[in-house]
Amino acid sequence: MAGSDARLPGKSWGDSSESCTVLRVTVNGKDVKASVPDRLLLSDFLRDVLGLTALKVACGEGVCGACTIAIDGEAARSCILLAVQVEGSEIVTLEGTNAIHGLNQVQQLFQKHHALQCGYCTPGWLMTVYSMVKRSVHPDSGEVGQYLSGHICRCTGYRNIGEAVRQALAATNDRGAGGEE
């Protein structure tokens, strides 16, 4: 992952005279400064420039949720944002929520409930759960259904995901608004 001054690593832009802007943003706790093409999508910045490939681009129009990350604590779609739009923000991707080894509590719940099959959409769900936990969303609140409806999974049929998510939220609520470890 790029540390300080990054000058267009990742894919080359050849000798094109692409219009660029300097971007300063914090990603998973590290400050990043890079000159990025104006039209570079945030999803591509995170994946190709910073090598954070947990988020997936599955629809490119913000519908399916596979590209979900957290911006200033709130779940957002990286595929329908330009990198330059998040100047000054704090971005958290799934990599920033991982334990050093093994699985964090929410991930364990997903595994236990068989809430993933192919796993392609999974990083997106986990980031939505991350932001719900950050906001201390109650497992019984109507918001839960809204957040869940922001994701498409082709494999699981959703029931197991709903179980895992509700348990994750219940665990948070039990502990108080301390967020997940």
Place this chain on the structure above:
Amino acid sequence: MKPATFRYVRAETQDQAVELLCASDGAARILAGGQSLIPALSARSISTSVLLDIMRCPGLEVVSQTLTGVTVGAACRQSHIELNPLIRQSVPLLSEALGWVAMPQVRSRGTVVGCLAQANAGGEVPVVSLALDAEFNILLRGGVCLRMSAEDVYGAETGTRLPPNGLVVSATFRRRAVGEGWGFSEVQLRPGHFALVCCAATLLLGENGRVRSVRIVIGGLTTSPYRAHRAETALLETGADHHSAIHDAAHIASAERPWPARTDLHATAAFREKAAVAAAVCALTSARARCDRGPGEANGGV
């Protein structure tokens, strides 16, 4: 699905944004949340030479009160307005309708005024703006301020009548009156998808229990939303049996559409005509139920 090339500019002030807009002579587009604009650029269904990001212009992030309304700045995010206590208290219809816009993960970035300017068919916020007599505050070149009513902005069958070289800096929504009920209803294929049709309604009863004022706005049935004036008239002064009056009014509301009903991939015009009736019944019924509760007790919320 990558956008074609453009230049990105962060406007420092509102006036500068307008200057740049005018200078570009139609080649620039305003970028607020971008939740409609960026995917369209990625699909290359639209293009632009300049994207003018207004999110850092001072003054656009403000929610303020006027004598009769609440003003929402152009940089205010949909999710923040949806959950804003002042909005929930004073403009509960807006808060409730915002809960139907896309999904929370999009509302975290999209703006309320962006919805108004984008005017997607079936868009919830334009519908609410018509129901709440919204005023659009537009900044033109040289510091000139223009005010347009929602009725003017959405008066054509498609698109908006917003001036191309103006910046909508805020929109002011009428504050809920004491005892006023409100309701919002939407018919969609499934949560997270567009509105096939939607309806916003407000209702105020007089001391005699008869309908003193009412607003019914239908969205999605036609490309632009419209106020159902005839349906409103039919409901005025109706009394105890609001239930059947509501049903009658809902039918009128659907039938009085000023433009042809829409057919698209997801539903036919015929379906939308009927669904609009259902949505109007639902919205009016909610509004009626909330009439008897005081402010702060009947909080819509999500």
Place this chain on the structure above:
Amino acid sequence: MTVDNPADARPSRGRRRYMGQAVLRAEDEQLLRGGGGFLPDIPAPDAAEICIVRSTHPHAIVRAIRKERALASPGVIAVLAANDLDLLDDALPCVDMIPGTLDVRQRAIARDRVRYVGQTVALVVAENRYLAEDAAALVEIDYKPLPPVTDHMSAADRDAPLLYPELGTNVVYEVRQRDGNADFAARDGGLVIRKRFEFHRQTAVPMEPRGVMAKLTDNGERLHVESPTQLPQMLRTVLAGALGVRLDQIRVTAPRLGGGFGAKEMVYPEEILVPAVARKLQRPVRWLEDRREHFAATTHAREETIDAEAVVAEDGTFIGLRLKGWANIGAAYGFVGNTPITAMGAMVRGPYRVPNLDSHMFSVVTNKTPLNVLRGAGAPQATLVMERLLDEAARLLKMDRAEIRRRNVIQPGELPLDRGRTEFAGAYSVLYDEGDYPRCLEAGLRLAGYDCFETERNEAAKRGKLRGLGISMYVEITGVGPSETAHIVLQRDGTVLLYSSIMPVGQGSETTQRQLVAEELGIAIEQVSIRQGDTDEVPDAVGTFASRGAAVGGAVGRLAARELLKTILGCFAAAVGCDAAALRWECGGVKLPGDAAEFVPLEEIPMRLALFRQGTAAEPEKIEAKYRLEVPRPSYAYATHIAVVEIDPHTGRIEIPRYTVAHDCGKIVNPLLVEGQIVGGVVQGIGEVLRERLVYDSVGDLKTRTMMDYVLPGPFDAPVEFKLWHMETPTSFNPFGMRGVGEGGTIGAHGAMANAVADALRDYDVAVDGSGPFNPTWVMEALQRPRRA
């Protein structure tokens, strides 16, 4: 690796049992941490990016391709069309072309003619995808439009525009299936039901779109191709032929798939073109499909019209079925493009006797994206036909719907039952194996609360809602052959490595196969690792489809493990100098003969054997085994699906308060994964009949291009309550009594949902003859139909 029970982290000395255990998936750790290793995640900093120029015309002559403006675009490396690519034979394989039927195999790239919107016409190679798309917009193609034909019934007409004029027809494939007496007729008091069923066009939409990477290796001698395919070995074979090189000059590695569902059971144009570009340009290249492309470029499914005639006796027994049908297979054959329509004749009767059958099916080419299989591979349509006819017969005969099924269902004593010869799935005869269909039916009915349903219906009516119940039973061909291989190695560190022929597509194949190997060897699952998808490691495999991962892939892995045991014991016997028969394998290790009865656990065996060999001239042996399992006949899974739907007449919305599945997939390896497959399959099927629909306009342009256009099921479309019940009838057609389960959820859902919707609308004179979709507009139109007399 994650363990399901931390206390068992160390291999236990007791015999571990894994059959029937809900073992958590070890592969989840990588996936949950975001490191699944999918194709787009594989670092490729040196790879140039490809953007494909696709036809915007459904049918046209390609007169000229002008590249100058594109070549001048920033960052462009090359603009390539058919003439630039040195392809020897770029016909893409179709394995279900019956000899005598016409060859409309797809070519990797259009030369002089395009036949569908989305067809590959040219490729732009640039430094990155943004620049490649810029240039692609500048490629100028001179098309001479030809009249398109998109409707298969029109395309079958004599005077329809021809896609392949040299063939003289658009009807390219034909298959007949007969059983019993072809001249069956109605008897007195019986009835004849005639219906036309329409099945609309759908597509799989795996969450991971497609992609291909290719680069030269070994000093330009070899090509390494990476593609998330269900058929890596088939791809290698086809590539060698297309590029005119030896098999060993191609290495295909398939990363794990982000969903397949049959859409990746295909050799695609891009899988030939991208390697050809890598070879031509002598540099690594990558193509990642975006979703807009995907809807036009990835295979479609299900579109058919079936005319059915059912002859039913007075007592409700079905005497015979006559079917005539036409599949809209698009512009060319998919890899198994004729399979779904063939499945209609082969599997339509399901678990019902229906002694007489005359089925005549055709495939018709049209100017649409080529058709291939999608979860169920024609069985959803076949099941729906039978099940709707049963309900219709019940209605006309005023018979209970459960009762009419009881009278038709095959009894256990009749099984195995020969259903006649079929061309389906490789010229098998359809021979049903053991099963207990009546027990499955009764279990489903009981679990679903069938007997109390009328109360539910009335209660819902009081709330202004229309509730209906629909039954659907199917028999599914699973675990197909013709064979499969596995290779297993006892590694120096004492772990066992299985080289598998099955690709993980989400079904948990890695865990299932590891469970079976661990079970066979009596060791802990943590001691088993698995690799797949690399043709250098697994050169021969049939592949991942037709619900064969566990039943066949798992079986052959277990049998390879059994062979490995023989090898191990043989090595030990040689080393120790005793008879192999004197050694015993138990508790995951070798019990040596003698009074000491020394025990050597598996993980110590390689070291022990090495010690034995010290001081001798013997070469260290590779302790491995290979096994080839011949699968002369598939096994058949079956189930009863019962859907309860509730229709809101004001919004047209259909919800599913309860969905019940009673199923039999034989011996279950991992119930957690089995349940996941069933629930996932059901929800996919629900989505397909409620909303999913590909739309072409009248001039052959594909209108559904995004996930907003093509509406997939979301969390609120899943049934509110899901009841699942297993029965495990062993099958003698599989070495371990296993049947497949990956597709069954979708197969039953179409019929159950259609019958439930028809039941909810039983007071209306509305035909529910097909897969809908039963979207709100459809519901509204149904509710405007006159009431039934």
